[in-house]
Amino acid sequence: RLKIYEAFRPNEATRFLYDTTAAQLDWAALVYSDEDAEGQPLAGNEDPRVLDPVTGWEVDLADGLLLDPETEEKISREDLAQRQAEELPPSEDGLTPGEVVPEAPEDILDPSQPFFTLPEEGEGSLASETPPEPQPDAQPEPQPEPQTEPAPQPEPEPQTETPPETQPDPQEETQEADPEGEEAPDYETYFQIMTNNGRFSLGSFLAKVTSAHNRGIALDLTLEETGGGELEMQSAIHDLSWYSAAYLNNDNAKRLETYMTGSGMRGLSSEWWHFQDDETREAIGLTSYLFKGVDLKGWTRDGRGWRYRNEDGSVLRDTVFTVDGKRYTADRDGYVPDVP
Structure with a gap:
């Protein structure tokens, strides 16, 4: 049976998700350590410890939670940030330490502007378009061998033909070395992992301006057994990375695609879980979206x-x-x- 994760999404959420993610693309991803918590070398038969680069705490890959080195209790990054913020006194402006109030987009602040935007290419390209051909080095790779210092990543091989959606946005090109000679970071960034070293862009996974969800014509969904338990796909749902691309679909993802496209909906080449009703959008000329929520009128x-x-x-x-x-x-x- 179908299990729906998301349908309508306010445009306010779309813009927040894109801006927040874009600001974190050059952060270090998970790093590996050959030392235990006391700094002693691990035994030869022990797997390397997986660490969060910001806190230095160990990460449980099964659920993504951090392990508090003092209490050995699991905690999410969000709960940890909240706990740390509560331990600090309020700032003079009344905001919780670390809290940032995002500025509203200019077209929302300006009452003279219409409360809609024309359709734009959002979360990736339509599945009816030709997806990128899998490259020899564009397949999921095994976990790297334990290293005390992550090896530098190879530059992506040039391609003779690159689909438009795989071009990185200018503002995402924050990982390149400074032209004056500044060395690139010696760790893998979220940008590298998400986009397969630039073969995709952030816009392949998150709409920058308006998504089909903002117009109420899209579903994010998966398949599950009637007794419970989701069918295994090639990635977790909402895994915003090239591992979710449709050309990597496994049999279960292909089955979902068959059901949804058979009902008249169309998918995206970058997300196996996303399907949208373009026929309805074109039939009624739908160009408006809802910024904060469902319109009661x-x-x-x-x-x-x-x-x-x-x-x-x-x-x-x-x-x-x-x-x-x-x-x-x-x-x-x-x-x-x-x-x-």
Whole structure:
């Protein structure tokens, strides 16, 4: 059966996700250590310890949680940041230490601008387009051998033809060495892992401006057994990296694709879980999106009949109004008797 993770998403969330992720692309990814917590070399038969580069704490790869070296309890990065923030006094501006209030986009601040945008290429390209051919070095590689210092990553091989969606955005090219001779970092960054060293861009996985989710015509979903338990795909759902690309689909992901495309929906070449109703979008000329949430404006019905709501959720009462070129009369309770 289908298991839906996400359908409608406010545009406010889309922009926050893109900006937040873009700001962290040059962070160090997980690093490996041949030493134990006391700094002593591990035995030859022991696997290297996986560490978080920011805190230096060990990471449980099964669930991604950090292991507190003092209490040996597991904790998420978000909970750790919250705990550390609560231990610090409030700042003069009243914000929790480390808290940042994102600035609203200029087109939202400007009331003269329309509350919509024209469609843009969002989360990757459509699956109907030709996906990138898997390169010999573009297949999932095994875990690297234990190293005290991560080996430098090879430069991606040039390609004669590169799909448009695989071009990195200018603002994402933060990992290149400084032209004055500054050396590149000696660790793998999230950018390298997510994009396969630049063969994909952040825009292949996250919409920069508007996504199909903001228009209510997209689903993120997977398959599960009726008794529970999701079918194994080539990556976890919402794994925003090239490991999720459709050309790497395993049999279960191909089965999901068959079900969804058979119903008329289309997928993305960069996300095995995403499908959208482009036919409906084109048929009704859908270009608007919702910034904060679902719009309450429109007809609503209860046990007594039909009423018409404003954008703020209030009901039109004791008035005459026009909708789609037709005039209606609402009584003092807001009910309209002549709704077809």
